Amino acid sequence: MRYYDICNLLKSVGIDNAEHEASLLLERFCGLSPAELLISKDKVFDCAELYAAIQKRASHYPLQYILGECYFYDEKYRVNENCLIPRSDTEILVELAIERLPKDSLFADMCTGSGCIAVSVLAHRQDCTGVALELYEDTLKLAEENAKLNKVSERFLPICCDVLKNDPILIDNNTPQFDAILSNPPYIRSSVIESLETEVQHEPRAALDGGEDGLIFYRSILSQHASLLKEDGFIAFEIGYDQGEQICTLANEFSFSCEIIRDFGGNDRVAFLKKNI
Template identity: 50%
Template sequence: MTGREICRRFKSAGIENYRFEAEILAEELSGRSYSDETDYAGIEPAVKKREEGYPLQYIIGKWWFWDCEFIVNENCLIPRADTEILVDTTIKLLPKGAYFADLCTGSGCIAISVLRTRKDTKADAYELYKDTLKIASENAELNNVSDRISFFCGNVLDRCVPNRKVYDAIVSNPPYIRSDVLPTLDKTVGFEPKAALDGGADGLMFYRAILDNFTGNLKEDGFFAFEIGYDQAEQLKYLSEHRNMRCEIKKDLCGNDRVAVVRFEQKFV
């Protein structure tokens, strides 16, 4: 099948960035550069899978985020460009030599990206599923940060971090989609783990649990940094204020509310 045919098939299937996806698929699976005329023999099954909605990232088994490459498969959420706002915020706010936690680490993309840029820091990453943790650990190796990160299997809805651990920051991109919204999402998202997306009836279950369970694991002048949905800023402010904390919201490049930074009241500047 030629490059041009892959583009045509993806366009007819309604894939928005059909040319970009055709180029990546052809190049990654063949090891050759893309051209409209090149014949990519044997690519038909992958093209068919993508036409059926299966994510390009799972087909090629990798994706790019921040300045890193990450292994991805059906056991982890595909890293999203929106999440780079949380990485950027964390990198700017962490004090020198910081020790931070990444809760709900998934592919490990947040902690690993921060560690790559901030070589003075170290991290602990927590995740519920062993198979997901395995990918995160492989990604730490791939990106040469495994000497500065430790991985733990734990349920963030419980107190999975021991009391003796005290961090400069606790960051998280937890599941935050309302359960009733999940069935309305794009077909491609349906191939990603439901447990990575489902934030409970009001989408706030994980923020509540993290603010309730882990304030004792945060230094007095430390901060929580969360990725949030575009419509969750007011709710995060409410949850924070009811716990004597203050919340500052950062926007993404489209102008949507995207990150909440939460600190103890007296230390907020």
């Protein structure tokens, strides 16, 4: 198969960025650098692994799972079906945490998944330490691998626990300790999930499903874990494009002020919460 054949096949099934994806597949499975590709566009590539990957991608299986890696913020991450693929939307939360965490902070990353929030913050804030909470052991192992890959594992403390419960791991030491709670929890309304694009259907449902109103994780973190926050600490949540108003109402119910930060498309993206003193 030639480079152009791969592009045409991917385009024919509605993949937008077919040229870029074809070059990434050739790099991953045939070791072809972007420079080499420029002089090899008519070359026939005959490789079973490449064919299998193209077929998978043509069925709208996510490219990042096929490649086994992706880039987020300034870091490289290993990814597989045990984790949500890190999104560029989440970089806004990372940027904000890097800017606003006080010196020598201890923060929690609740629902850490691939570990991308905690790891990228730690990579840019050498003075900070992060506790990463996740329900699934295999997912948490992947987050630990990513911490190692990005050389922050000494300041990355993984905890396997359920943030929807008052897990004893968290309440045993119920003293305010965190300078910040960061979280991109599952926030999609259960009824909407089936209508999402095919690629998303391959991601773990547990990483998407925020319950009937999409808010169960925010409610749980505010009601059960906000006591772990120091008096002048903050919470930064990633939120859905239409959730700003609801999150502010919820935050006020729990005596927090709430600032909504929008993304480049003008949509609600991050909620920044501080305790009302």
